[in-house]
Amino acid sequence: MNKENTTAEEKLVLPRTIHLVPMDVISGFEVRPGFYEINGATAIPGGVNFTVHSHNATSIELLLFHRGETEPFAALPFPRRYRIGNVYSMIVFKLNIEEFEYAYRVDGPYEPEKGLIFDKSRYLLDPYAKAVTGQSQWGKSSPHGQHYRARVVKDDFDWKDARPPLIPMEDLIIYELHVRGFTKDPSSGVQYPGTFAGLLEKLPYLLELGVNAVELMPIFEFDEMQDYRVWEGQELCNYWGYNTVSFFAPNTSYAAGTEYNREGNELKNLIKTFQQHGIEVYLDVVFNHTAEGNEQGPFFSFKGLDNNIYYLLTPEGKYYNFSGCGNTVNCNHPIVRQMILDCLRYWVTTYHVDGFRFDLASILSRNEDGAPMGDPPLLQALAFDPILGDVKLIAEAWDAGGLYQVGSFPAWNRWAEWNGRYRDDLRRYLKGDEGCAQAAALRLAGSRDIYGGAGRKDASINFLTCHDGFTLYDLYAYNEKHNEKNGWGGTDGANDNNSWNCGAEGETEDPAVNALRRRMIRSAFALLMCSRGIPMFLAGDEFCNTQFGNNNAYCQDNITSWLDWSRLEKNRGMFRFFQYMIRFRKKHRVLRTSLSNGACGFPDVSFHGVEPWCSGFFESHERYVGVMFAGAERSTGPQVVYVASNAWWEELEVTLPRLPASMYWELAADTWEEEQPPRRPAEERFTIRPRSVMVFVAR
Structure with missing residues (x-):
């Protein structure tokens, strides 16, 4: 057997x-x-x-x-x-x-001041439920969480000889997507839109693009009808899914068919098939809060079993709200810690999941009084758990309570982090802010100033866009967020986007503005692919998908959040550029990790101004960054890559570092052009045009 x-x-x-x-x-x-x-x-x-x-x-x-x-x-x-x-x-x-x-x-007992609110009249969902009823049709969930029930699931899925890809961290290229939004729009052309099966239909596309890991936004069972409302004729719901109902159950509304007592088989088939084609599958998990909310929220599971154990409560028995969603899970209580560990083990052993991204992970480091802990028991347990030994653990190292731990998240050299400083520093640099070149160079070099002191390897998840915020197209099409359709009077969503509309707010027919926007997108992606650390980007960025300036589309179950696949044909050149830069990253390992102390007499990483080896840090020009990576492998010999980035609005004359006599520089990429010409030898002195990136390889 x-x-x-x-x-x-x-x-x-x-x-x-x-x-x-x-x-x-x-x-x-x-x-x-x-x-x-x-x-x-x-x-x-x-x-x-x-x-x-x-x-x-x-x-x-x-x-x-x-x-x-x-x-x-x-x-x-x-x-x-x-x-x-x-x-x-x-x-x-x-x-x-x-x-x-x-x-x-x-x-x-019913003693609210002590956090005890037992109510025998309530029907309670099993916290370990493997499937939740009343959720199988999107938009038609059980009545606002009052009567969730569970099913017994028969685990008889045949994995055959499936094996996880076990891709080294340094080689990952992560693609973040929403299961429903990825294929829900008719333009996706799939047979089963908005489902796991629909996502599986897009596997050939993902292979063509070249990514090797997908990060699925929440697929634990959640109630999309929580906070349902109609605003100006538009139905709004909890589309993103950051409101967990059951940690052990897959979202059955993401299944193309009803799977009575076999819930999860469609998801398992997706994971198995992706892995067979060399793509790992990560889950975005939400342990920081649940869909039960605060005192005014629904009462369907944890509140009725042990409210004062599962949630962080004030001395008066009220809910702490470090999540911004009404309650905060008491993650480091032994009972809750064990449940979370059981949950992750279950998804690894039963679903063969390759990794987890932990939403608002800093909450997982808080004590029962809400204070941050030095060595949080939960994070340590996950770091050393044998079942999770090969699993990627990725933290969103902040929370809504003001705790920001990028670079200081308790890691035991096991956790990676969404590097929010990479996003912020690169965005400011790319739009031409003064005094940002040094920070940008450090991010390209792997954020050693953040992670080097602790000796952490492969800790930085580099990203410029994710579900939370602007798409890459919108980053260069809007100066301001446009969240009016969310119904909060524009008070929701981040205000510090570090975006730039390139001269016109929103859509425009101006060819100069559109050409500049496309160049900004190419330059941003080129730098992402030429940075040490693990790159991640948002689904649809490769064909200029837009959310029309909405930077908090959590409630938009419509074309605002759905990918518009018609833009793929309109922007096929951008797609090809993304393909090209992904292949380039895969081919040049020196971009992904330190190969040695250097090569050709160059150090592992070096910084340059418009003149090589300039004495001061970018004193030659404050908006130019030159970063050179050098190393050697026994099989490939020396690898040297020079990344030149001009965030200024005028062209610059730049000199490359001098190579040994037997070698020459070759131009490998130039974001001034959408279609990359064949590689050609480059002169030691070259002109880099405004707001563009050029990449050179030593031959």
């Missing part, structure tokens, strides 16, 4: 005497004490094992529902002797997993 393909039923080893133990009868069902160390609901031979825990509950009932019904057909209270410590476990025999759904009712 292939051990990787054994089902949950086959993995369980039941005591030989199980049927010899006298069974109880509750509500007409034969039951016996269950397996206390197996959380959630698990199908076993002859029945289903249900295990749930609560520190402060006085009693718990298991509720069974016929599929689609709102009221239970059976209520099974856990007998007192079925409880060990704070864990309630019961096997219910002769249950067909395809014929029922389940929830819990939990009783306990």
Whole structure:
């Protein structure tokens, strides 16, 4: 038997005497004490094992529902002797997993000032639910989170001989996308728009582009109808999905078909197929808050099980809000820490996920009083967990409470970080701000000033765009955010975008402005691909996708957020440029990592002004950056790449560093042109035109 393909039923080893133990009868069902160390609901031979825990509950009932019904057909209270410590476990025999759904009712003290708000009238979703009902059709979720129920999932997906790509961090090129928005627009041309299957249909496109890792915005079950409203005739919802309902369940509205009790198989097929073609799959995970919100939010799971354990509470029993979304998960409490670890292990072992990006990860370093911790137990546990040993861990190293940890995130040389300083410094430099050249050079060289002191390797995730903010096209088409359609009077979204409209706000017919915008996009991407660290960019940037100036499109389930694939044909030249720079990065390993102490007499990394080896840092011109990477490999010999960047509005005369007599410089890329001409030898003295990037290779 292939051990990787054994089902949950086959993995369980039941005591030989199980049927010899006298069974109880509750509500007409034969039951016996269950397996206390197996959380959630698990199908076993002859029945289903249900295990749930609560520190402060006085009693718990298991509720069974016929599929689609709102009221239970059976209520099974856990007998007192079925409880060990704070864990309630019961096997219910002769249950067909395809014929029922389940929830819990939990009783306990009601003392809000202590954070205890038990309510026996509520139906509670199992925190370890592997599938959530009422969510399979987008826009038609269960009534605002009040009656979520769970299904038992049969884990029998056949992975065959699938193996993870295990791509070294230094070689990654990450592509961030939203599963629904990637193919929902009819212009995508897929058979199953807005789904995992639709994304899989675009695999040939991703292979053609050249990326080798996709980062999926939240695919844990969430309620897109949370905060649903209509603004000026436009329906708004929680489109992005940063409002987790269940950490262990995939979003079933992203499945092309209904997968009763096989929920997740379509996602598993996506992951398996991507991996077979050398593309890793990462999940954007949201452990910093849940969809239950604050005191005015819904009450469907954690609040009713152990509110004062799962959430950070003030001394008065109110919710701390370091997430900006109403509540904050108490990540370093032992119970919550174990749940998060169980969750990530589950996604790795059951779904073969290659990595995780942690939303507002600085919250994961906060103590129960909200204070930052020096060595957060959760982050340390994830860093050293054996199951997660090959998994990429990526932190968004800040939160909405003002904690900013870029460069100081507790890492144990295991965590990478979204480098927000890379984004900010490069954006300011590219639009021509004064005094930004030195910072830009340091970012291109791998942000050693941020990460070098701690000896951290491959820690910097370099990005200029992501879901949160402008697209790359909008970065050079708008001076200001245009979020009016979000319905908040323009108060939402970041104000410090470091964008530049190149002379006209929004769409224009001016050919000079449009040519400049395209050049700015090419220059930005060229620098991203020629920077040490791990590059990441937003889906659609490669064909100038726009959000029409909206830099916080979290609620826009429409063409504002959906990719407009018609722009691919309109901007095919930009797509080819992105392809070219991705191939260039892959071909020149010296751009990705230090190969040695240098080559050809050059150091590993060196900085230059318009004259080589200038004495002061860019004193020759404050808006010019020259960075040279040099190294050698046994198989390829010396590699030397010189990146020249002119953020000034006039052309400059530049001199390249002198090569050994047996070598010469070759021009490999010039962002002044969209279509890259064949490589050609370059003179030691050259002209770089305004707001452009040129890349040279030593031959």
